[in-house]
Amino acid sequence: MTANLTLFIILLVAIPLVGAGKLDGVLLAVVSLVTLSSFEAVAPLPQAAQMLEASLDSARRLFELVDAEPAVSEPDAPSKPPVSADLSVRSLTFRYEAGLAPALQGADLELTPGRKVALVGPSGAGKSTLLALLMRFWDVPAGTVFIDGQDIRSYRSEDARRLFSLVSQTTYLFTATLRENLRLANPDAGAGDFERALDQAGLRDWFVRQPDGLDTWLGERGQQMSGGERQRLSLARALLQNAPVVLLDEPTAHLDPLTEREIIHTLHAVLKEQTVLWATHSLKGMEWMDEIVVLDRGQVVERGTHRQLMKLDGLYARMWRIQNEALPPDE
Incomplete structure (x- = not known):
C-alpha cells in the first residue's frame, strides 16, 4: 500500500515533467522500478526483527544439543560383536x-x-x-x-x-x-x-x-x-x-x-x-x-x-x- 502510494506521487509529479521535456521518459521508468524494488527489499525487515528472538532461541537449543554429552559412552577398545543372545x-x-x-x-x-x-x-x-x-x-x-x-x-x-x-x-x-x-x-x-x-x-x-x-x-x-x-x-x-x-x-x-x-x-x-x-x-x-x-x-x-x-x-x-x-x- 505504501509502495503504491509513493509510486503514485512520483508519477503525479514526474509525468508533467516528461511532457515538458524536462525529464527523460527512460529515467522516469528507472525511478519507478527503483521505488518498487526499494519497498520490496525493506518490507520484510519488521517481520525479520520480530522473528529474531525466536531464531536466537532456536540457535541456542541447537548449540545445546551439539554440546550435550552423549547419553551412552562408547568403549575405547570394544569387544567383538556378540554371537549369542544369552x-x-x-x-x-x-x-x-x-x-x-x-x-x-x-x-x-x-x-x-x-x-x-x-x-x-x-x-x-x-x-x-x-x-x-x-x-x-x-x-x-x-x-x-x-x-x-x-x-x-x-x-x-x-x-x-x-x-x-x-x-x-x-x-x-x-x-x-x-x-x-x-x-x-x-x-x-x-x-x-x-x-x-x-x-x-x-x-x-x-x-x-x-x-x-x-x-x-x-x-x-x-x-x-x-x-x-x-x-x-x-x-x-x-x-x-x-x-x-x-x-x-x-x-x-x-x-x-x-x-x-x-x-x-x-x-x-x-x-x-x-x-x-x-x-x-x-x-x-x-x-x-x-x-x-x-x-x-x-x-x-x-x-x-x-x-x-x-x-x-x-x-x-x-x-x-x-x-x-x-x-x-x-x-
Whole structure:
C-alpha cells in the first residue's frame, strides 16, 4: 500500500515533467522500478526483527544439543560383536535424574535363547526403562547387563542393538510408501520377503486390497492405516529384521480389546521360535510366557509362571482379576 502510494506521487509529479521535456521518459521508468524494488527489499525487515528472538532461541537449543554429552559412552577398545543372545541382568539400578526415586532398583533377569519372559506391573514400574537400557539408549549406571558373557558396556552400541528388534506402543511410520517403510528394517530384503512378513504379521487381507501393492502410499505418519494395522506393520518390520531377541514394549497399548486380542494371537503364532522379552501392563496372553517378572516401583516383587503367580495370590493375581472383570471373555 505504501509502495503504491509513493509510486503514485512520483508519477503525479514526474509525468508533467516528461511532457515538458524536462525529464527523460527512460529515467522516469528507472525511478519507478527503483521505488518498487526499494519497498520490496525493506518490507520484510519488521517481520525479520520480530522473528529474531525466536531464531536466537532456536540457535541456542541447537548449540545445546551439539554440546550435550552423549547419553551412552562408547568403549575405547570394544569387544567383538556378540554371537549369542544369552542375556543376564544383575542388580540393575537406574534413575533418570539425581534426587529422583530409582526407576529400577536391584532388578535381576535371565533370558536364554528361545525363552519367553514377560515384564508386567503398573505404569511407572520400570518395564520400559529396562528395555531402553538393553537397547543402549542410556548407560547402565549401577549393576550389570551381560550379553554373551560380556558386559553390555564393552560392546559398541550399534553391535548391542543388532541383537534386538523392537515393537513399541508407538509405531512411527514415515511419510512414504509401504515398501520404503519395510525396507528400514532390512535394506537387503526383496518384494517376496516383504510380502512374507506382511502375511506372518496378519496383514495379508489388508495388503491384497491395496491397488498399488508395496508402492501404496501410507500418508503422513501412516494415517492411511488403522492403529491395529500400524502395530501389525511394526511386527512385520521386526520379523524382517530377524534379530535374535524381540522386545515388545506395550505393543497393544491404546488398542480396543478386540484388536488387542487379535494382535496377541498373531504374536503368539509368529514368535513361537523367537526369544521374547515382553513389557506390558496388560495380562492378556501371559499363559504363553515361560516366566513372568512382576515389577512394582522399580523392584522385582514376584516371578514365576502364570499358574504359579495366580496361586501366590499377590500383585499379579490382583491385577489379573481386575483386568478380567473389566474385559469381555475370549470368544
